[in-house]
Amino acid sequence: MQSWLEKQRYIVDFTMSSLLRRKVKNIGLLVLYTLIVFILASIIFFTYAIKREAAFILQGSPEIIVQNLIAGRHDLLPVSFLDQIKSIRGVANVESRLWGYFYDSLVGANYTLLTPPSQAGSLKSDGKKTFVGSGGSDIPTPTEEKNLYEYEGAPLEPGTLIIGNGVARMRSIGKGDYMPFMAADGEIMNLKIVNTLASESELVSSDLILMHESDFRKLFGISSTYVTDAIVTVSNPSEIETVANKIKKHIHTARPIIRDEILRTYSSIFNWRGGMMIVVFSAAVLAFVIFAWDKASGLSAEERQEIGILKAVGWETSDVIRMKFWEGAVVSLTSFFSGVILAYIHVFFTGSIVFEPALKGWSNLYPNFKLTPFVNAEQLTTLFFLTVIPYTVATIVPIWRAATIDPDTAMRHTGN
Amino acid sequence: MIELMNVRKVFNAGKANEFSALNNVSLHIPGNRITVLKGPSGSGKTTLLSIVGCMSRPTAGRVKLIDREITSLPERFLTDIRRSTFGFIFQQPNLIKGISVLENVMLPAYPLGDQRKDLCSRANQGLEQLNIVKSGSKVEWLSGGEAQRVSIVRALINNPSIIIADEPTAHLDTKLSYRFMEIVEKFKSEGKTVIITSHDPLVYDSSIIDKVITMRDGKIEDTPA
Numbered sequence: 001m002q003s004w005l006e007k008q009r010y011i012v013d014f015t016m017s018s019l020l021r022r023k024v025k026n027i028g029l030l031v032l033y034t035l036i037v038f039i040l041a042s043i044i045f046f047t048y049a050i051k052r053e054a055a056f057i058l059q060g061s062p063e064i065i066v067q068n069l070i071a072g073r074h075d076l077l078p079v080s081f082l083d084q085i086k087s088i089r090g091v092a093n094v095e096s097r098l099w100g101y102f103y104d105s106l107v108g109a110n111y112t113l114l115t116p117p118s119q120a121g122s123l124k125s126d127g128k129k130t131f132v133g134s135g136g137s138d139i140p141t142p143t144e145e146k147n148l149y150e151y152e153g154a155p156l157e158p159g160t161l162i163i164g165n166g167v168a169r170m171r172s173i174g175k176g177d178y179m180p181f182m183a184a185d186g187e188i189m190n191l192k193i194v195n196t197l198a199s200e201s202e203l204v205s206s207d208l209i210l211m212h213e214s215d216f217r218k219l220f221g222i223s224s225t226y227v228t229d230a231i232v233t234v235s236n237p238s239e240i241e242t243v244a245n246k247i248k249k250h251i252h253t254a255r256p257i258i259r260d261e262i263l264r265t266y267s268s269i270f271n272w273r274g275g276m277m278i279v280v281f282s283a284a285v286l287a288f289v290i291f292a293w294d295k296a297s298g299l300s301a302e303e304r305q306e307i308g309i310l311k312a313v314g315w316e317t318s319d320v321i322r323m324k325f326w327e328g329a330v331v332s333l334t335s336f337f338s339g340v341i342l343a344y345i346h347v348f349f350t351g352s353i354v355f356e357p358a359l360k361g362w363s364n365l366y367p368n369f370k371l372t373p374f375v376n377a378e379q380l381t382t383l384f385f386l387t388v389i390p391y392t393v394a395t396i397v398p399i400w401r402a403a404t405i406d407p408d409t410a411m412r413h414t415g416n
Numbered sequence: 417m418i419e420l421m422n423v424r425k426v427f428n429a430g431k432a433n434e435f436s437a438l439n440n441v442s443l444h445i446p447g448n449r450i451t452v453l454k455g456p457s458g459s460g461k462t463t464l465l466s467i468v469g470c471m472s473r474p475t476a477g478r479v480k481l482i483d484r485e486i487t488s489l490p491e492r493f494l495t496d497i498r499r500s501t502f503g504f505i506f507q508q509p510n511l512i513k514g515i516s517v518l519e520n521v522m523l524p525a526y527p528l529g530d531q532r533k534d535l536c537s538r539a540n541q542g543l544e545q546l547n548i549v550k551s552g553s554k555v556e557w558l559s560g561g562e563a564q565r566v567s568i569v570r571a572l573i574n575n576p577s578i579i580i581a582d583e584p585t586a587h588l589d590t591k592l593s594y595r596f597m598e599i600v601e602k603f604k605s606e607g608k609t610v611i612i613t614s615h616d617p618l619v620y621d622s623s624i625i626d627k628v629i630t631m632r633d634g635k636i637e638d639t640p641a
Binding site: 002003006014021306315408 | 463466471472473491492495498499500504506510511512513514515519523524526527528529530531532570574
């Protein structure tokens with residue numbers, strides 16, 4: 001046992017000295033390999049964590065949103081529809097919403113303008129709010145409900161605004177400042193910022209501006225008989241789809257959107273973005289694979305001679321293969337763990353500075369928030385099997401071929 | 417000690433460039449003696465040596481080592497025999513570059529798992545005997561003669577009973593060649609069997625040689641006593 005251990009120690013020592021002998025080549029490979037793992041792991045970490053974050057935040061989104069469609073396009077919803085929806089069995093509460101987009105030519109950004117529901121008028125009943133999980137999706141179900149946006153202080157007064165953090169950053173403005181808007185009738189409206197939204201919800205509230213109903217109607221020229229859409233709460237959470245179908249039957253131009261559909265949309269958006277990133281970087285990955293394969297599968301004359309010498313002086317084929325296996329494993333495992341750790345720091349501590357423009361947000365108001373660290377073991381294992389295993393195998397195969405021939409033949413092929 | 421019976425070795429068998437390096441060679445190499453295989457380049461000396469030293473297998477024929485048939489032994493057993501019985505001195509020193517002299521010398525003993533302390537002391541002792549003081553230096557910094565002596569120490573690290581030397585003086589000057597023959601004489605005095613291939617008269621005409629076997633075109637020409 002003692003001599004077996006000593007033998008393994010000698011092999012490991014020789015492996016390390018072998019790696020150091022080809023320092024430049026191995027360091028170059030290590031850096032490139034680490035970079036590839038870093039890119040792939042960053043995309044995996046980011047996509048998964050942001051989907052989870054979005055799912056968590058969107059749990060606070062309405063169970064059903066009812067829009068009015070005219071000629072297949074979203075149109076304003078007549079206030080009279082609210083009573084019709086309320087009369088449907090199973091509906092606990094109906095609230096109207098006023099929201100829209102505003103293009104700020106000064107910074108070239110689109111803001112989302114929204115009137116807090118309590119101000120847009122509502123038809124309440126004593127039905128209780130329901131919580132719907134994202135069952136069936138690969139995103140874990142959050143344990144508590146979370147609001148889409150949060151702020152502290154009194155309700156909005158006419159002439160005041162609450163802005164998202166992205167807007168504040170983009171315009172370099174904050175509480176107490178004024179923000180000018182040109183209304184539909186050409187009049188300039190100067191609205192005072194009274195607060196900013198909580199940073200916890202920044203993923204979805206970065207470009208959000210909350211304003212009073214009267215300001216909103218004036219800004220867009222919308223009469224009081226119309227709202228943008230309605231949000232519906234149902235009494236029984238398992239009846240959401242049934243209620244949505246009933247709404248569709250009652251009001252033929254209505255388009256009910258349930259919360260699960262929104263979650264699925266977000267999920268597919270980030271999946272698509274992650275996929276696009278992988279496609280973009282696939283050229284780099286491919287280049288690395290070719291390089292690594294070439295490096296790993298080809299043996300230089302020097303390496304072949306070394307194998308011949310080791311066998312001639314009494315090393316067994318298995319010792320030579322084990323030594324080369326450790327060489328490949330040291331390179332690939334070091335690269336894998338370095339790449340994964342760097343990706344973790346990049347995604348969860350630096351806010352993914354490298355991929356921010358491609359993966360975060362949907363306008364040029366990029367949300368500035370820290371993702372909750374969450375690693376999907378399954379995806380990490382897949383990454384391991386796609387990087388470490390092929391490289392190690394690619395290292396062993398040519399060694400195995402060279403090591404199983406006679407030492408005499410291996411040495412004769414060196415040109416010496 | 418070593419017996420070869422009708423040994424043939426064919427390279428690239430069945431291909432257009434098929435080449436027969438050894439043709440029905442039969443010979444006996446006595447133990448505790450110095451035997452020289454001489455002949456021109458391409459006569460099959462090195463091929464014969466590599467078969468004797470279990471570094472390659474014959475295409476046909478049988479090889480016996482100390483009355484034990486080794487022709488059809490699996491690779492693992494041949495490695496064991498190679499490690500415990502033979503010490504190899506190659507035409508080129510065949511040292512591994514980038515590692516120290518000491519590590520090169522210890523390489524054949526690594527698979528045995530000897531204690532590092534004992535192994536180091538054995539290796540250092542061998543290096544001292546052959547006047548190599550730079551045990552910590554990289555082998556690429558050694559002169560040709562020093563490198564050759566390091567390869568001799570490496571060949572002896574496992575205390576083999578048979579020393580095989582392939583054209584050992586090919587890259588040495590006359591002075592170093594004589595020094596090498598002194599070392600060979602010492603092997604003989606220690607009771608080791610030495611087999612040398614050479615076409616250097618300084619080797620095969622030396623008085624310490626017990627047997628000279630001449631080879632040509634893959635065959636034995638004569639075997640003077």
